[in-house]
Amino acid sequence: MTEPTRTLLITGASSGIGFATALAFCRRGWNVAAVARRADRLTALVEDGRGLSGNILPLTADVTDREAMRRAIEATVTHFGRLDALVANAGIGQRGAVVEAEWAHLDAVLRTNLDGVYHTIRAGVPALRQSGGGQIVIISSVLATLIAPYYATYAASKAFTASFAASLRMELEDDRIGVTEMRVGRTATEFNARRLGSTDNAPKQSHKLVPVMTPEFVAEGIVRAVERRSKVVYLRWFDRMLAWGGVIAPGVMGRFSRAQYR
Numbered sequence: 001m002t003e004p005t006r007t008l009l010i011t012g013a014s015s016g017i018g019f020a021t022a023l024a025f026c027r028r029g030w031n032v033a034a035v036a037r038r039a040d041r042l043t044a045l046v047e048d049g050r051g052l053s054g055n056i057l058p059l060t061a062d063v064t065d066r067e068a069m070r071r072a073i074e075a076t077v078t079h080f081g082r083l084d085a086l087v088a089n090a091g092i093g094q095r096g097a098v099v100e101a102e103w104a105h106l107d108a109v110l111r112t113n114l115d116g117v118y119h120t121i122r123a124g125v126p127a128l129r130q131s132g133g134g135q136i137v138i139i140s141s142v143l144a145t146l147i148a149p150y151y152a153t154y155a156a157s158k159a160f161t162a163s164f165a166a167s168l169r170m171e172l173e174d175d176r177i178g179v180t181e182m183r184v185g186r187t188a189t190e191f192n193a194r195r196l197g198s199t200d201n202a203p204k205q206s207h208k209l210v211p212v213m214t215p216e217f218v219a220e221g222i223v224r225a226v227e228r229r230s231k232v233v234y235l236r237w238f239d240r241m242l243a244w245g246g247v248i249a250p251g252v253m254g255r256f257s258r259a260q261y262r
Ligand SMILES: NC(=O)c1ccc[n+]([C@@H]2O[C@H](COP(=O)([O-])OP(=O)(O)OC[C@H]3O[C@@H](n4cnc5c(N)ncnc54)[C@H](OP(=O)(O)O)[C@@H]3O)[C@@H](O)[C@H]2O)c1
Pocket: 011, 012, 013, 014, 015, 016, 017, 018, 035, 036, 037, 038, 039, 041, 061, 062, 063, 064, 089, 090, 091, 092, 093, 112, 116, 139, 140, 141, 142, 183, 184, 185, 186, 187, 188, 189, 190, 191, 192, 194
């Protein structure tokens, strides 16, 4: 009997890490349901995916909308017949002091980075169970354990996903569903230019100290994490050191981060 073609749903597929990851899976013959709000970018993704071994289904949806994510999963299973992996990647950043920040900006970060992860996973798990198991990948950040002044809400949202992933992994192990938490470091995407709350998105001088990954490099790491059913992933020793620095010497790391984000 031939194996069924595996299917992945990824959120935030219209740019950066999500765009590259959708193509990386498609290249390996996976069917990919690609979710984001910008339909034109998803059309460009489908164009880039033409000729690769898998197929891409563009799905315009907002991860903060629970019903829209339920419909996205339903459309995926109707179109491809199954779901084997889920990548909760959609996320936004915000910079600036907590007290002075506009509530609408902080609210958007919380709705996207927390509620969006909930809605993606709660909608997707029944479909993974129907396929007999699978893998969930949550895109977190090295900031999950790194004190970061002027990035407090974003860093806390990623600390949330780190804790959430660890609990979820235990809840889903009897369903043969693994949970990967990707602690991603600085990557060259639209993320910095699009983050909320900042009047000055120009890179700081100290930013030059932090090496930058390509989204394609991160995408290959996500493919490996799904194949190996990894638990917590750092893609570089630099990121691992930053994260551990945040645990061992939070004050020193906080001063380093301050120069980055202020
Ligand atoms: N870049 C970095 O340095 C870095 C480092 C660590 C972790 N990360 C994490 O990596 C993930 C991907 O970010 P990226 O760097 O690839 O940034 P990006 O290029 O800005 O991509 C963000 C993606 O999220 C989608 N998105 C945002 N809000 C959404 C919503 N409400 N509903 C649906 N989709 C939404 C965007 O699509 P639409 O606007 O079209 O909806 C876009 O496709 C994020 O979770 C981010 O926190 C990034």
